[in-house]
Amino acid sequence: MYAQLVKTDEKRLKSLGEMDPQERAFQGRIDRGEKIEPKEWMPEGYRKTLIRQISQHAHSEIVGQLPEGNWITRAPTLERKAILLAKVQDEAGHGLYLYCAAETLGISRDEMFEQLHSGRAKYSSIFNYPTLSWADIGAIGWLVDGAAIMNQVPLQRCSFGPYSRAMIRICKEESFHQRQGFDIMMKLCKGTEAQQKMAQDALERWWWPSLMMFGPADGDSVHSAQSMAWKIKQDTNDELRQKFVDQTVPQADFLDLKVPDPDLKWNQERGSYDFGEPDWDEFFQVISGNGPCNEERLGARVKAWDDGAWVREGLMAHARKHARRTTLAAAE
Structure with missing residues (x-):
């Protein structure tokens, strides 16, 4: 997804016995699948976690316009230019939906921008990599938006009503983004030898950063348990990463592209692919502000x-x- 390393302010997951009556009633509503609306009571940790996650998601949509917007004037055809313009415009709209959802929790738009501009708020690490060729635009749509969809579809069931409703609209548009990216890759892979090499080069540079989008391995993701108990998250980082690999590798095979992972192989017993470990040192360097x-x-x-x-x-x-x-x- 576009939110990584979201803290919850909770040191550990509380049992029902450790909660006060108001917290137990709140958790009961969550467990029954009810939506929490902005003016209703919620634990302060729940509110702060949502502010961090939704604002980080919004920042990612806005910053995410930059790598692709760089190619609007250089798109190979007028049709591709129009499609890319529409996609970048969609990302701006997604940011608007999400900033509006975050504002219902009591934070202002100006506060969120100040946090971003001062470096206190994060955005997805994936947008700190350069787009060196037209094939990168295809790879972003296919891989980056594909990874985003993998995480955002479950967010349609998020316990917080405004976030859940925003995601329904966003997911419909992200599916178009993913499809246009795959279409670019398909055209390149059916093209000249130089175009095929361009597509392979883009896959090799974007594969690992795309896997990092889901956040650290579950053992290093100390806040996931609380977010899942509150039904802000529906799946763990590793579960989502596995689903993404299982979905994307057959697509790469269809394109006759080689995934740059020597450890990638089908595991018949698990019914899923085994794959290598991303370079987490690189991930934390980029998250810390030291990316390209x-x-x-x-x-x-x-x-x-x-x-x-x-x-x-x-x-x-x-x-x-x-x-x-x-x-x-x-x-x-």
Whole structure:
């Protein structure tokens, strides 16, 4: 997914006996599959966890426009340009849905942006890698959006109502994104030898970062248990990673592309693929701000915020002017 290393503020998972009556009633609602709405009581840890996860998800959608937006002017055909424009526009919309969902929890849009721009809030590590060729746009749609869908579909059943409802709309659009990426790869793999090599190169560079999107291995993901108890998460990181590999490897075989994992093999007994371990040192380096494009991505977001200050100021001035007119009209 687009949210990694989301903390819950809970040191360990409480038993029902350790909860106070209000917490037990809340957990009962969760266990019965009820949706929690913004104005209803919730534990502070639940609220903070959702703010972190939803805002990180929103930041990822917005920052995620940058690697692909870089290729809008260089798309090989007018049709591809129109498709890519639509996709990047969708990502902006996804960010808007998610920021709105997070705001219902009591945090402002400005606070979330300040956290992103100061480096205190994270976004998905995947967007800190460069897009070096047109095939990378295909790989992002096929692999990155494919991995996102794998995690976001269960989020449609998230216990928090606004997040759950936002994900229903987002998942429909992400399925289009994944399909257009696969279509780009399919066209390249049916093309010239140079195009086939371009597709293979993109797979080799994006495969491992895509597996890292699901977050650390379960043994190192100390907050997953609480998120799953609250039904914010539905599956563990490793379960989702396994599903992604099982779904994607046959697609790579269809494209006649070789997955860059010497340990990849079908396990007949498990009915799934065995595969190698991602480079978690690289993952934590990128998450810590030391990836190939961290500085560039964050710099672009801060510049966009600063360049748009005059628009925000103008809108606020207009709103104040309108409010004064309304007040005067009411007084007459």
